[in-house]
Amino acid sequence: MVFSSLLFLFRFLPVVFLVYFLLLGLGRILKLKDRQITKINNSFLFFASLVFYAWGEPKYVVLMLFSTVVDYTCGYFTGKYVDRDKKKTARIFVAISMCINLGLLCFFKYRGFFLDNVNHFFGCQIQYKDLPLPIGISFYTFQTMSYTIDVYRKEAPVQKNIISFGSYVVLFPQLIAGPIVRYQTIADQLNHRVHSVEKINYGIRRFMVGLGKKVLLANNIGMLWTTVSAYGGDNLTSFTAWLGVFAFTFQIYFDFSGYSDMAIGLGEMLGFHFLENFNYPYLAESITEFWRRWHISLGTWFKEYVYIPLGGNRKGKARQILNICVVWFLTGMWHGADWNFILWGVYFGVLLIFEKTFFLKVLKKIPAFFRHLYALIFVIGGWAIFAYPDVRHGHEFVKALFGQGRAGFINQNSLYLLSQYAVMFVIVIIASTNLPAKLGKKVIAKEGCLRMVGECLFILLVFLASLAFLVNASYNPFLYFRF
Amino acid sequence: MKKKKIQEAVPVLLFLGLVLGMSLWSVVKPQTEKSEAENRYLSKKPKFSVKSLVAGEFGKKYETYLSDQFEMREEFINLKTRIEVAMGKSEINEVYLAKDGYLIRHYERDSFRKETEEENIEYLAEFAEKYTALMGEDHVRIEIVPSAATILADKLPAYASNYNETAFIEKLKEKISSKVLIDASEVLKDHKEEEIYYKTDHHWTSLGAYYGYQAYNKSLGLPVKELSQYSKEVVAKDFYGTNHSRICYAPSPDQITAYKSKDSVTYEVIYDRLFANTKPEDLTVFHSLYMENRLKEKDKYTYFLDGNHAIVDIKTSNQNGKKLLILKDSYSHEMIPFLAENYEQVTILDYRYFHTELSRLMPQENYTDLLVIRNTAKLLQDDTVFMYTF
Numbered sequence: 001m002v003f004s005s006l007l008f009l010f011r012f013l014p015v016v017f018l019v020y021f022l023l024l025g026l027g028r029i030l031k032l033k034d035r036q037i038t039k040i041n042n043s044f045l046f047f048a049s050l051v052f053y054a055w056g057e058p059k060y061v062v063l064m065l066f067s068t069v070v071d072y073t074c075g076y077f078t079g080k081y082v083d084r085d086k087k088k089t090a091r092i093f094v095a096i097s098m099c100i101n102l103g104l105l106c107f108f109k110y111r112g113f114f115l116d117n118v119n120h121f122f123g124c125q126i127q128y129k130d131l132p133l134p135i136g137i138s139f140y141t142f143q144t145m146s147y148t149i150d151v152y153r154k155e156a157p158v159q160k161n162i163i164s165f166g167s168y169v170v171l172f173p174q175l176i177a178g179p180i181v182r183y184q185t186i187a188d189q190l191n192h193r194v195h196s197v198e199k200i201n202y203g204i205r206r207f208m209v210g211l212g213k214k215v216l217l218a219n220n221i222g223m224l225w226t227t228v229s230a231y232g233g234d235n236l237t238s239f240t241a242w243l244g245v246f247a248f249t250f251q252i253y254f255d256f257s258g259y260s261d262m263a264i265g266l267g268e269m270l271g272f273h274f275l276e277n278f279n280y281p282y283l284a285e286s287i288t289e290f291w292r293r294w295h296i297s298l299g300t301w302f303k304e305y306v307y308i309p310l311g312g313n314r315k316g317k318a319r320q321i322l323n324i325c326v327v328w329f330l331t332g333m334w335h336g337a338d339w340n341f342i343l344w345g346v347y348f349g350v351l352l353i354f355e356k357t358f359f360l361k362v363l364k365k366i367p368a369f370f371r372h373l374y375a376l377i378f379v380i381g382g383w384a385i386f387a388y389p390d391v392r393h394g395h396e397f398v399k400a401l402f403g404q405g406r407a408g409f410i411n412q413n414s415l416y417l418l419s420q421y422a423v424m425f426v427i428v429i430i431a432s433t434n435l436p437a438k439l440g441k442k443v444i445a446k447e448g449c450l451r452m453v454g455e456c457l458f459i460l461l462v463f464l465a466s467l468a469f470l471v472n473a474s475y476n477p478f479l480y481f482r483f
Numbered sequence: 484m485k486k487k488k489i490q491e492a493v494p495v496l497l498f499l500g501l502v503l504g505m506s507l508w509s510v511v512k513p514q515t516e517k518s519e520a521e522n523r524y525l526s527k528k529p530k531f532s533v534k535s536l537v538a539g540e541f542g543k544k545y546e547t548y549l550s551d552q553f554e555m556r557e558e559f560i561n562l563k564t565r566i567e568v569a570m571g572k573s574e575i576n577e578v579y580l581a582k583d584g585y586l587i588r589h590y591e592r593d594s595f596r597k598e599t600e601e602e603n604i605e606y607l608a609e610f611a612e613k614y615t616a617l618m619g620e621d622h623v624r625i626e627i628v629p630s631a632a633t634i635l636a637d638k639l640p641a642y643a644s645n646y647n648e649t650a651f652i653e654k655l656k657e658k659i660s661s662k663v664l665i666d667a668s669e670v671l672k673d674h675k676e677e678e679i680y681y682k683t684d685h686h687w688t689s690l691g692a693y694y695g696y697q698a699y700n701k702s703l704g705l706p707v708k709e710l711s712q713y714s715k716e717v718v719a720k721d722f723y724g725t726n727h728s729r730i731c732y733a734p735s736p737d738q739i740t741a742y743k744s745k746d747s748v749t750y751e752v753i754y755d756r757l758f759a760n761t762k763p764e765d766l767t768v769f770h771s772l773y774m775e776n777r778l779k780e781k782d783k784y785t786y787f788l789d790g791n792h793a794i795v796d797i798k799t800s801n802q803n804g805k806k807l808l809i810l811k812d813s814y815s816h817e818m819i820p821f822l823a824e825n826y827e828q829v830t831i832l833d834y835r836y837f838h839t840e841l842s843r844l845m846p847q848e849n850y851t852d853l854l855v856i857r858n859t860a861k862l863l864q865d866d867t868v869f870m871y872t873f
Contacts, residue, residue, distance in 0.1 A: 006549045010506040017499070055542050197491045204498045220570070416642035423571035448490065455494040463501060468563035471553045 001055040002176070003207075003262045004214045006470055016048050016172075020270060024195065038191060042167040045270070049170040053135070060134040063104065068169045070100050071144040072162050079151045079158030090152055097148040101141040108134055113337035136176040138334060142301055144169055147183040149305055156184040164190045173266040177259045179277035179297035182304070186272060193271030203268030205455060208462045210261030213431075215466040218254035221247050221428050224421050229387065233396050237407045239414040241400035243421070245384050250428040252383065253281065256295070275300075282379070282432045285371035286363055287351045290379055298334070302327050317357075324356070325349050338389040344382055351378055505554065514552055519781040521560075521728050525551040557731045564732035573640035576729045581638040584734035585682045586726035587631045588860070590646040595863040600651065603868045607855070608658035610871040614853055615663060625855040626665040626699055627652055627862070628687065628814050631680040634671045648859040665702050670694045683733045684724020685860075686784060689740045689817045696821035699854070705825070713742035718773075722783045739783055741773060741820070748824045751798040754789060757839065772797070772820045787816035793836035797829040808850040810834060810841075810871060815856040826852075835865060840873040 001008050023044055027037035054061045074097035081090035106114075108131060115126050147168070150156035159165040168190055174181050228236070228244030260277035267274045277297050284290035291299055307327045313320045325346075332345015355363070363371050384401060388394030399405050430436065443454040517524050529535070529544035536542070553559065564575055573580045577594075579587040607625060614623045629652065632645040639645065652666050671679055671687075671694055679691030687695070693710060700707045719739040727733040752769040777785040788795060791813055806828040809815060815831070823829050830848065832841075855871070862868070 005546065006553065007546050009502060010509055010549065014503050014506045018503075058537050058539065197488060197495060200495050201491045204495060208498075216566075220567075412642050413644060416640075416644065419641055420572055420574060427570070447487070452490040452493050456497050459494055459498050460501075463498070464562070465566060468559045468566065471550055471556055471559040472563050 001052050003259070003266075004211060004466070004470065006467075007055070009470075012048075012052060016045075017269070019044060019048075021195075035191060038193060039161060039164065041193075042161070042164045042190065045172070046163050046167040046170060049167065049172040049175060052172040053170060053175060057132070057135055060137075063108075063134055063137075064140060064170060065166075067101065067104065067140065067144055068162075068166045071097055071147055071169070072159070072165045074100075075148050075151050075158055075165070076160075078148055082152060082154060094148050094152045098145055101145050105137060105141045108137055110333075110337045139178050139180055140169055140175060142180050142298075143174075143183070146180075146301065146305065150182065150184045150187075156187040159187070159190060171267075171272075173263040173270070173272070174274065177256070177263075178295075179260050179263060179274055180301050181274050181297070182301065185275055189272050195271045199268050199271065201455070203265045203270075204459065206265030206268060207262050208265075208459050210258040210263075210265060211466050212462040213254040213258030213261060215469050216462070217428055217431055218251050218258055219469065221421070221424055222251040222255070224417060224424075225251050225387075227417070229397075233400070233406045235407055235411075235413065236397070236400045236405050237410050237414050238400055238403045238405060239410040240407075240417060241397055241405065243414065243417055244397075245380055245387070245401065246425065247421070248387050249282075249380050249383050250425075250432060252386075253278075253432060254428065280432070280434050282376065283372070283434065284375045284379070285368060286355055286360060286375050287348060287378055288355050288360065290375055291348070291352070298331070302331055306330065320356070321353050324353050328352065335386070336389065339391055340385055340389055340394055344385045347382055347385060508554055509549070509552065512552075512554060518551075518557065521557070521731070527552075560731040564730045568732075574643070575732075578726050578729050579632070579639055579643060580734075581635065581640060583638060583682075585631065585635060585638050585680070586730070586733055587635065587639065588685050588726055588729075589632065589643070590630070590860055590863075591644070592646055594646060596866070599863055599866060600654075603862055603865065604654055604658055606868045606872050607655065610855070611659045611663045613872065615660070618851075618853060620660070620662055621703065622851060623663055623853045624665055624699060624702060625655075625659060625663055626667055626695060626857075627655060628667040628691075628695060628856065628858045629671070630685065630858060630860045631687075633859075634668060634675050635680060637675075646860075646863075651859055651863070662702070665698050667695050667698055670698045681722070681724050681737045682735065683722065683727040683737050684784060685726055686724070686814060686858075687817065688737075689742055692814075692817035693742060693821060695814075695818045695856070699818075699822070708821075710742065712745060714745055716741050716743055718786060719778050719783045723781065724784060725782075728781075739778075739786060741786075743820070744824050746824060747800075749800040750823065752788075753796045754792045755794055756796055757794055757837075772823060784813070784816070788819060788831070790816070791833055791836065792831075793833055795831040797823055797831070799823060799827055799829075801825070801827045803827050805852065806830075806848055806850045807852045807854060808832070808845070808848075809854050809856060811856045812858055812861040812865070814858040814861070818856060822854075834867045834870045838870065841871060842873060 001012060003009075020041060023040055024037060027040060032040075050061055050064075053064065074093045078090045078093040078097075081087070081093070112128060112130060115128050118124055119126055147156070147159075147165075151158055159168070168181075168183065168186065171181075224247035225244055228240055228247065231240065231244075257278040264274050264276070275297065277295060279293040279296065281290055281294035284293050307323055310323045310326060311319050312323060328345045328349025329342065330345070331348070332342045335341040335344065363374070384398055385394065388397055396405070400407070403409060440458075444451055514527055515525055526544065526547045528548050529541055531541060535544075550556075567575050568580065574589060577589045579585075579589050581587045611623060611625060629648045632639065633648040636645070649668065652668065656664055656666070671691060674690075674694055677690060678688055679694065680687050690710075697707050717738050718741050720736065722737040722739050723733055724737060750770060750772055752772065753766050754769075756766055772788055773786055774789045775786075777783060777789065782790070784790070797819075801824075803826070805826045807822065807826045807830070809819065809822075809829065809831045811831060811833060812835070819829065819831065828848065830850070832844075857865075
């Protein structure tokens with residue numbers, strides 16, 4: 001199930017919301033202890049999240065439950081041995097957890113890619129069955145690994161209640177597309193949560209921001225990318241290719257950050273508080289800064305669990321460069337099982353090394369406008385690599401970007417596409433800066449009625465506009481069966 | 484403090500009210516059979532079974548059902564179109580929002596199956612050859628009518644493109660004798676300032692069809708009646724056609740005009756005689772080429788000859804021995820009234836709904852004339868044209 005669907009908005013969300021708060025109220029009437037109420041609510045969230053996950057892919061629920069049991073057990077023993085200062089024994093359980101999680105990830109996500117390459121480079125004929133990728137596997141395996149590691153590092157306590165732990169693993173707001181919530185962030189919240197009208201209010205507004213980003217911005221500018229990416233070399237002028245890659249740049253940002261906003265908003269409604277995942281990445285003035293603003297939870301994960309354990313920058317320049325290479329190879333790999341993603345990761349690794357070694361110092365001396373321009377060019381260049389899992393198609397696209405395509409620089413169709421999306425581009429450019437948020441804060445800063453009316457209007461407008469686009473999603477009039 | 488709480492709570496209540504209210508309504512509201520505006524049947528709530536749930540099928544069907552049965556669905560789609568128009572779009576769901584309020588369907592090369600274009604040229608050429616040999620060159624005609632995008636190209640948005648129908652017709656001309664093939668674009672282009680296409684529908688208007696009739700009669704060397712010789716009737720003023728259905732939006736509705744003969748020819752019209760299970764004497768005979776009650780429906784175009792039928796037989800009060808067989812798509816419906824009054828009998832076949840070989844039907848009645856009327860875009864989507872050659 002995805003948030004931006006009628007099914008979620010008009011079936012799942014109302015039921016979960018009602019039952020959750022009914023249970024909460026009932027607990028209070030029966031004068032249960034807060035801890036007990038939270039446990040009851042966790043059980044419900046666990047169950048609801050399984051339904052959420054199972055809707056699209058019922059079979060893989062088993063996989064997620066397996067992962068939950070494994071990490072619960074490993075975490076339990078890790079915590080037990082860490083408490084007794086038997087770090088070596090504890091380490092075995094951390095290793096088991098990592099092997100099983102990474103094993104699942106490799107089997108489901110990278111097996112086909114690996115075997116294709118073995119077949120290609122060694123001329124083998126290894127057959128394998130194509131399995132659909134379990135939804136969200138890249139996210140939840142990373143989350144559960146963080147649990148065992150956090151316990152091992154004593155950064156989080158052991159969760160003794162398997163249902164509460166399970167509700168962390170399968171928690172529906174962040175289950176499918178992140179943010180990757182590290183266990184230590186919500187360890188306390190699993191046992192104790194604060195619910196308030198203010199939080200629900202904020203959560204709803206945040207959810208609306210996300211819904212609008214996804215349905216109104218990402219999907220609409222994404223249509224341009226869909227059009228351009230379907231073009232063959234004969235139709236793909238330089239101009240069109242650039243329009244396409246700009247469209248993709250905004251589509252991926254609004255899609256992904258919109259999803260994170262919705263997750264954070266839903267979390268707030270249910271009393272959780274997740275960390276931010278995006279911070280206006282396209283305002284960055286260097287690649288280093290871009291990665292501090294883009295998919296923050298993934299960057300943090302790799303930093304905390306790979307880069308720093310490898311020695312980070314504490315073991316000399318050469319080692320640091322090696323560590324960056326490892327992290328960025330893995331980051332690329334994490335995004336998908338194809339060479340273009342690895343290339344994309346390595347591309348950023350190289351840029352970051354370049355910046356870390358000397359270029360950041362140079363950047364400081366040039367005007368902000370050029371710093372910004374530099375960062376944007378290379379970020380957008382990255383998306384050109386990222387967008388095409390098919391390397392040959394991607395090559396053709398990059399050639400067109402550099403004016404080496406067969407179709408020349410510009411044609412009538414390029415101008416047509418520009419005319420269709422010019423307004424949309426202005427909208428997404430403004431929306432990707434912090435201007436709308438500043439404006440929003442100005443209204444919110446005003447206490448009282450104006451603020452209330454502003455919030456209501458915002459909710460109403462985004463809700464109705466998004467519905468208009470969602471209702472139309474299946475819209476495929478079958479007019480011609482009669483003609 | 485209390486006031487602040489209330490101000491925090493109002494937006495929450497608004498959101499909950501919207502979500503809960505609409506959810507509840509969507510559960511209790513009666514299901515709708517058919518969307519008049521979209522002109523299609525809507526999906527209903529799927530039957531639950533463990534098997535379909537595990538296969539993931541139930542989930543998908545349920546989502547389609549939710550979207551199809553959504554309250555005020557058409558209004559929401561209209562809102563979507565309006566938002567897109569406000570954002571400067573002039574093409575939505577493959578419909579151009581063209582100048583002067585025209586909605587024009589957009590086709591490109593890949594809107595059609597690649598092979599169909601070449602195959603259908605071959606079939607039509609084979610058909611022309613076979614039947615000119617059989618009936619003589621003066622008795623076989625193929626009239627090709629281009630779509631609005633071709634004739635009204637000036638009205639398309641700036642830089643907009645469309646499938647090149649003219650090039651397709653040129654290819655037909657290479658294969659088929661210029662005596663047999665009538666290219667309606669010539670006469671339509673001469674009159675492109677007049678209302679020859681509907682603004683909201685993919686068909687030509689009665690006026691366009693009149694020019695189509697003109698081209699046909701001229702090609703046969705027959706006299707052409709002046710427009711003033713018909714009585715012009717506006718039968719509907721609020722027609723929203725198929726292109727409107729794709730986006731639930733139109734700047735203005737269409738009028739449907741019929742040019743009715745002032746002569747005293749009478750008609751007996753029988754629909755689908757080969758299909759009805761009833762005996763021939765039980766078939767309903769209509770005495771008009773027009774169906775008044777169709778004007779109450781969304782698709783008012785079916786006013787003409789009751790829309791698409793596999794086979795329609797028209798017997799007229801004429802006694803001139805002329806019998807016309809027409810192979811067609813819906814573009815013909817408005818042209819046939821102009822033709823019918825000159826014949827003793829007209830039989831209309833639509834091979835998209837029909838599978839009896841032409842060579843078996845032909846000898847049953849001694850047809851004197853044979854006419855194919857096809858719109859280019861419809862022809863390019865049609866995989867039954869091979870039937871013309873059997």
